Amino acid sequence: MKKCINRAVICLLLLFGMGSIVSAQETNSFRIGSFHSAKGFGVCYEQIIDEYNFDSFCLYADMGGVLIGEHSTPGIKFNYTRDIVFKTIEREDKTVSLYAGPGLCCGYISDFKSPKSITAGIHGTVGALLSYGHRLELSFNFSLDLAFKLIKDDRRTILSLYGSGLLKPLLPEIKILYRFK
Numbered sequence: 001m002k003k004c005i006n007r008a009v010i011c012l013l014l015l016f017g018m019g020s021i022v023s024a025q026e027t028n029s030f031r032i033g034s035f036h037s038a039k040g041f042g043v044c045y046e047q048i049i050d051e052y053n054f055d056s057f058c059l060y061a062d063m064g065g066v067l068i069g070e071h072s073t074p075g076i077k078f079n080y081t082r083d084i085v086f087k088t089i090e091r092e093d094k095t096v097s098l099y100a101g102p103g104l105c106c107g108y109i110s111d112f113k114s115p116k117s118i119t120a121g122i123h124g125t126v127g128a129l130l131s132y133g134h135r136l137e138l139s140f141n142f143s144l145d146l147a148f149k150l151i152k153d154d155r156r157t158i159l160s161l162y163g164s165g166l167l168k169p170l171l172p173e174i175k176i177l178y179r180f181k
Contacts, residue, residue, distance in 0.1 A: 023166040029136060033177030035060050039168060040077065044175050052085045056101075056125070058175075064164050075109030075116050079123050079143070093133030100126040105145050111164045114151060119162050121147025127173075139175035 031046040034060050042060025049055065058079045065071040081103030089096045105123035110116045127141025145165025152160045 024132050027114055029179070029181050031177040031179045033137075033175050035173065035175055037173040038171045039063060039173065040074065044177065046177065048179075054083050054085075054099075056081045056083055056103075062107060064168075065110045065112065070113055071110050071116070075107055077105065077107030077109050077119075079103060079105045081123060081125050081143075083125065083127075085129075095133075097129040097131070097132040098127075099123070099129060099141075105147055105165075109149075109162075111149055111162055111163075114149075117149040117151045119149040119165075121145055121162065121165065123147075129177075135179045135181075137177045139173075139177060141173050141175075142169055142171075143173060144169040 018031070020141040029048040031044075031048070031054075033044050033046075035042045035044045040060040040063045042058060044058045047055045053054065056079070058077075060077055062075040062077040063066070064075065073104040083099040083101035085097045085099045087098040089098075101124065103123040104121070105121040107118075108116055109119050111119070123142045123143060123145050125141045126140055130138045130140075145162060147165045148159055149162045151160065
């Protein structure tokens with residue numbers, strides 16, 4: 001089961017990464033950093049397409065249920081979004097960019113007291129990117145997942161709604177990013 005999940009994650013990264021490689025050749029600008037939240041922690045890659053668009057890829061350890069003692073091990077989750085900057089505020093050497101975007105999510109994660117299961121669905125973010133005139137940037141955002149989980153037990157397979165994705169959008173996410181140009 002874990003081999004299958006590892007292969008699925010690698011395939012998704014390659015699939016989404018191919019589009020970014022083409023974009024990277026055009027703009028040659030991207031950000032790499034870390035993802036921090038009560039939801040989990042991991043790594044992020046953001047491909048800057050132009051002044052108003054960027055693709056965000058995050059792979060992180062999903063801590064759903066671990067922090068409150070429901071589960072002993074974290075799951076793994078992957079998010080992709082196409083973020084659109086809708087407002088930019090500039091002051092001296094500081095810039096705040098407000099953005100939102102749709103995307104996809106998948107993973108092998110837990111949902112409340114249910115066992116870990118394969119989850120996939122639609123992902124969306126809204127946030128702010130802070131730039132201070134140098135390459136270190138901070139991103140503060142909130143995300144929502146409208147996803148389904150596939151639970152297998154001894155007798156049957158159940159497809160159900162991923163409740164944590166709808167109930168945890170108010171948990172803030174922080175990305176610490178370094179921009180390469």
